[in-house]
Amino acid sequence: NAGVTQTPKFRILKIGQSMTLQCTQDMNHNYMYWYRQDPGMGLKLIYYSVGAGITDKGEVPNGYNVSRSTTEDFPLRLELAAPSQTSVYFCASRSDREETQYFGPGTRLLVL
Amino acid sequence: AQSVAQPEDQVNVAEGNPLTVKCTYSVSGNPYLFWYVQYPNRGLQFLLKYITGDNLVKGSYGFEAEFNKSQTSFHLKKPSALVSDSALYFCAVRDKASGTYKYIFGTGTRLKVLA
Numbered sequence: 001n002a003g004v005t006q007t008p009k010f011r012i013l014k015i016g017q018s019m020t021l022q023c024t025q026d027m028n029h030n031y032m033y034w035y036r037q038d039p040g041m042g043l044k045l046i047y048y049s050v051g052a053g054i055t056d057k058g059e060v061p062n063g064y065n066v067s068r069s070t071t072e073d074f075p076l077r078l079e080l081a082a083p084s085q086t087s088v089y090f091c092a093s094r095s096d097r098e099e100t101q102y103f104g105p106g107t108r109l110l111v112l
Numbered sequence: 113a114q115s116v117a118q119p120e121d122q123v124n125v126a127e128g129n130p131l132t133v134k135c136t137y138s139v140s141g142n143p144y145l146f147w148y149v150q151y152p153n154r155g156l157q158f159l160l161k162y163i164t165g166d167n168l169v170k171g172s173y174g175f176e177a178e179f180n181k182s183q184t185s186f187h188l189k190k191p192s193a194l195v196s197d198s199a200l201y202f203c204a205v206r207d208k209a210s211g212t213y214k215y216i217f218g219t220g221t222r223l224k225v226l227a
Contacts, residue, residue: 004155031213040121042202042219043156050213058214090155099144099163099206101215103155 002026004104006091012110013081021076021107023091031094032074033101034058034066036087043090049074081111114139114207118218125193126226133188133201133221141209145186147177150200150220159201162186173197193225 007022025032030051035043035058045058049068063085065077074093078085088108092101115138125131137143144163148156160171167179177188188201203218 033215035217040219042118043204043217045214045216048213056213059216092156099146099161100158101146101148101156103148103157105155106153 004091004093004102006089006104006107008107009105010108010110012112013078014112015081015083017081018077018079019081019109021078021089021091021109023074023076023104024072025074025091025093025102026072027093027095027102028071029093029095029102030071031096032068033092033094034064034074034076035090035092036060037090037106038087046076046089078109083111085109086111114143114205114210114212114214114216116203116205116216116218118201118203118221120221121219122222122224124224124226127195128192131190131193131197131223131225133203133223135186135188135203135218136184137186137203137205138184139205139207139209141207143186144206144208145177145179146204146206146215147171147175147186147188148202148204148217150202152199156202159188193223195225195227198223198225 004025033048034046047066049055091104146161147159162179
């Protein structure tokens, strides 16, 4: 049982490039979340999903896209990277019955 | 709209002393409240939560928190701090009455326990 896994751990992007941050969970959780963490700002919700095929915007969705074709995977897409997207990105999941979120180890992204 | 505030960026406490990390919240209905801890270069780990019932909630590693509805607070406490408790602590809230599945996190409080 690996929990929530994220790849890559670290990535440097040039302005305007695109990339996908991968998130996979093996706990059969319906709820999945993407957050970004910036110093002094805490965690901000980017997108979330309540099940396969269902996604919705969080607090800071601009510049990002998501999809949820399976229960296990919830990738986050950056289409045109900007320096403002330099951050640490965390994926989390939770079950229907439990409010506890389980977090992945994070992806550190640097946009130059 | 739901919100959560952690008024202290950093809390310093001597090892063996009691510690308190403050959190206040604002929701339209009744809250679900959480504390998470983050160690350097790691993801967040769940510490404890208040859903309903007893206002005093006990969690992992000897931490506890008290839900105070009149003061809209959910302060994290521990009777005797350890150096290993040094980490970044986040309070979070979900407004169960609004039907939202979103969680709002505070800005975090860095706890430093001095030997």
